[in-house]
Amino acid sequence: MGMEIENVKQAALAEFNTAQELKALDQAKVDYLGSHGKFTALLKSLGTLSKEERPAAGKLINQAKVELEAALAGRREELELRAAMPREATDFTLPGRRRSIGKLHPLTQVTEDIVRVFRKIGFVVADGPEIEDEWHCFDALNTPADHPARDTQDTFYVDGPTTTRQLLRTHTSSVQIRVMEKQQPPIRIIAPGRVYRRDNADATHNPTFQQIEGLYVDKGVTVGDLKGTVEFVFKQLLGDDVKIRFRPHYFSYTEPSFEIDFSSALVKKMGKDWLEIAGCGMVHPQVFENVGYDSEAWSGWAFGFGIERIAMIRYGINDIRLFYENNLRFLQQF
Numbered sequence: 509m510g511m512e513i514e515n516v517k518q519a520a521l522a523e524f525n526t527a528q529e530l531k532a533l534d535q536a537k538v539d540y541l542g543s544h545g546k547f548t549a550l551l552k553s554l555g556t557l558s559k560e561e562r563p564a565a566g567k568l569i570n571q572a573k574v575e576l577e578a579a580l581a582g583r584r585e586e587l588e589l590r591a592a593m594p595r596e597a598t599d600f601t602l603p604g605r606r607r608s609i610g611k612l613h614p615l616t617q618v619t620e621d622i623v624r625v626f627r628k629i630g631f632v633v634a635d636g637p638e639i640e641d642e643w644h645c646f647d648a649l650n651t652p653a654d655h656p657a658r659d660t661q662d663t664f665y666v667d668g669p670t671t672t673r674q675l676l677r678t679h680t681s682s683v684q685i686r687v688m689e690k691q692q693p694p695i696r697i698i699a700p701g702r703v704y705r706r707d708n709a710d711a712t713h714n715p716t717f718q719q720i721e722g723l724y725v726d727k728g729v730t731v732g733d734l735k736g737t738v739e740f741v742f743k744q745l746l747g748d749d750v751k752i753r754f755r756p757h758y759f760s761y762t763e764p765s766f767e768i769d770f771s772s773a774l775v776k777k778m779g780k781d782w783l784e785i786a787g788c789g790m791v792h793p794q795v796f797e798n799v800g801y802d803s804e805a806w807s808g809w810a811f812g813f814g815i816e817r818i819a820m821i822r823y824g825i826n827d828i829r830l831f832y833e834n835n836l837r838f839l840q841q842f
């Protein structure tokens with residue numbers, strides 16, 4: 509019996525140690541230690557031995573079983589380690605791979621730069637809802653019901669929980685109204701945020717875009733203050749070589765009103781002499797009256813521009829839609 513136990517043990521050890529993969533090792537375990545395995549058969553045969561032979565044989569079988577289980581566990585650990593190792597050799601002389609760190613979207617970066625410039629001259633950031641009512645978005649801004657901006661082709665109207673007609677704001681000027689309704693002058697704010705218009709998407713238009721507006725209200729504010737602020741802001745953003753030009757224009761909420769053009773080396777590269785960049789003007793007296801200000805005592809200016817336009821000029825981007833496609837190959841450049 510002792511020789512038979514030793515032979516089976518050695519055969520099992522040989523199969524365990526020569527198994528080249530976990531599947532083969534599991535099969536060898538079944539062949540020897542399974543319920544119908546060769547070694548298990550020896551355990552079952554103990555009952556056929558005499559009382560004198562049984563203790564010695566049982567001891568040998570138990571010792572052999574301990575050896576087999578230890579060999580099985582050791583070989584399993586070796587094969588699992590081998591399976592976890594890379595299939596190709598690792599070159600430890602190569603540079604290490606660092607975890608990639610996320611970054612801010614280019615529009616967010618430009619917005620923060622603009623905010624920093626305005627903070628230098630004492631402006632604070634104001635915010636308001638993107639779903640607005642007609643009063644704050646149009647009526648209070650001296651935009652009558654028959655104004656083209658009120659046409660449903662330009663504005664997204666939505667069903668709201670109130671009887672007041674709801675819409676997605678078409679500009680952040682609504683934030684100016686909300687601030688003036690809540691506090692008395694002097695006021696010095698900027699209002700960045702997302703706005704919505706029913707534009708067909710192309711290289712220079714998108715139904716959703718970012719805008720930032722500034723409002724300054726105090727006693728004795730003039731167009732000279734407006735022009736000086738505009739020149740300071742755009743030179744900070746786009747370089748000292750920037751030249752600013754004001755053209756007369758019409759906005760219902762400012763009087764007089766101007767379009768702002770600028771010229772720089774970047775504009776020249778685009779093959780143009782001047783590029784329209786913003787709209788501005790002195791706050792219309794009716795707007796002051798709508799929010800309860802005395803238009804004889806207070807004056808102020810407001811101007812606004814699209815953040816995408818600044819980003820496109822700064823980075824040489826020729827299609828506004830790139831900002832919204834979430835293509836990492838594009839975004840990782842900034």
